Amino acid sequence: MNKERLIPLIVATALFMENMDSTVIATSLPAIAADIGTSPLTLKLAITSYLLSLAVFIPASGWTADRFGARIVFAGAVGVFMLGSIGCALSGSVTDFVFARILQGLGGAMMTPVGRLVLLRSVDKSALVNAMAWVTVPALIGPVIGPPLGGFITTYFSWHWIFLINIPIGLLGIFLALKYIDPIKSVDPERFDLYGLVLAGIGLAGIAFGLSVAGLNLLPWPIVAALVGVGTVSMTLYVIHAKRTGSPVLDFSLLRLPTMRASIVGGFMFRLGIGALPFLLPLLMQVGFGLSPFQSGLVTFASAVGAMGMKTLAARIIKAFGFRNMMTVNAVVSAAFLAACALFTATTPLMLIFTILVVGGFFRSLQFTAINTVAYAEVEAPQMSRATTLVSVNQQLAVSAGVAVGAFSVETTLALHHQTELSADVFGPAFIVVSLISAASAWFFWQMPADAGNEIAGRKAIDISSRKGAEKRAATDAVKAATEDTQNARDQRLG
Structure with a gap:
């Protein structure tokens, strides 16, 4: 191999x-x-x-x-x-x-x-x-x-x-x-930004930790809010600091690249919605439908089956449609399959649930592959280490936020229904909320240039050949026009 x-x-x-x-x-x-x-x-x-x-x-x-x-x-x-x-x-x-x-x-x-x-x-x-x-x-x-x-x-x-x-x-x-x-490493590594690491570490820890414990219901809401608040303040201070240093640990200047910006912002929204699925679905299966943890795991494993089926087709699909078109449409399609989980009831046939999760897993995996790949389409080699760090932090925060949003949606539904115990009917609104957030990511993917990521999608050769053909035709037309102008001038003199 x-x-x-x-x-x-x-x-x-x-x-x-x-x-x-x-x-x-x-x-x-x-x-x-x-x-x-x-x-x-x-x-x-x-x-x-x-x-x-x-x-x-x-x-x-x-x-x-x-x-x-x-x-x-x-x-x-x-x-x-x-x-x-x-x-x-x-x-x-x-x-x-x-x-x-x-x-x-x-x-x-x-x-x-x-x-x-x-x-x-x-x-x-x-x-x-x-x-x-x-x-x-x-x-x-x-x-x-x-x-x-x-x-x-x-x-x-x-x-x-x-x-x-x-x-x-x-x-x-x-x-x-x-x-x-x-054994590749940088010939001239940058100065280590210790102050930036402390600010970013406190900021990310406060936000990620706060959102995560909110999903687990470990701490009272005032403490959770304080954690997220401290993290937000620290991250704000870091952003100010990052503008003044030449070697930031998190380089937000990469967001000037359209493909990186779409991957970070659109990818955050998409992951936030999809990230709630591993939290909400097992609870629905076990608490709502009364399945054992092992039975629930066998049902939700369907998403993994769909993901595995995608890996051999992703390159062909992206090459055929391009990153922008595929990611825009697929964000909505993936969100629709996520929203379909809101329709599951105790009487829904397990085979139908399994089928929806398999197909949904295919489209979600396709979208994740595209998001992870297009992020680096315009990144130069010296910036790659900064880019991978930024992408990883974004993913971590998105998953934590997804669990928090899913948990908050369930708790809100419980309060509105005046219920104190979980039941199958309180999960539907949560699936709708997170699916709408995922679908909204399509707008950010559509903002990418039409030719975004064409080189890594294998579409560059087609575009270049088309452009060269157009340039050749334009040159031919220019020569032809010049020849006709010369001939007309000669005819006028002879006349």
């Missing part, structure tokens, strides 16, 4: 490990809590501490990759994630477990953006769509199969294996990364 096929698989495997592990823990919390002598509610700190660690360390990933080389940082991130996994498996108290999760978050914060940077620096732009299709899949199927897999391992084996299964995967990933990824 050549590098252009192997490297996406190496990166995808590491990202799958990170995405799955961040969700697999959810169904295993009661068993872990009982084993280490604490309550499941207290142990939810393990989830939030992981998200907090991600938010703090992601901004440093771009500079770290430039300074030490993307290959060594990626392999090191996998190693740190493995150490955190071992720490989780060996934990005997809440403190041990939370510290181990923070270590995992550090590894995950470096793995995702640096893994994407490895891909961008190793794969030709003409093959980028296919490569991104592979890397997109883990982000879609990890949250879907994580909960049922966690329940299965905890029920039939031991919760420790949730973390220990990362070890052979991680060792294989490190070996393949060191063997096949080129």
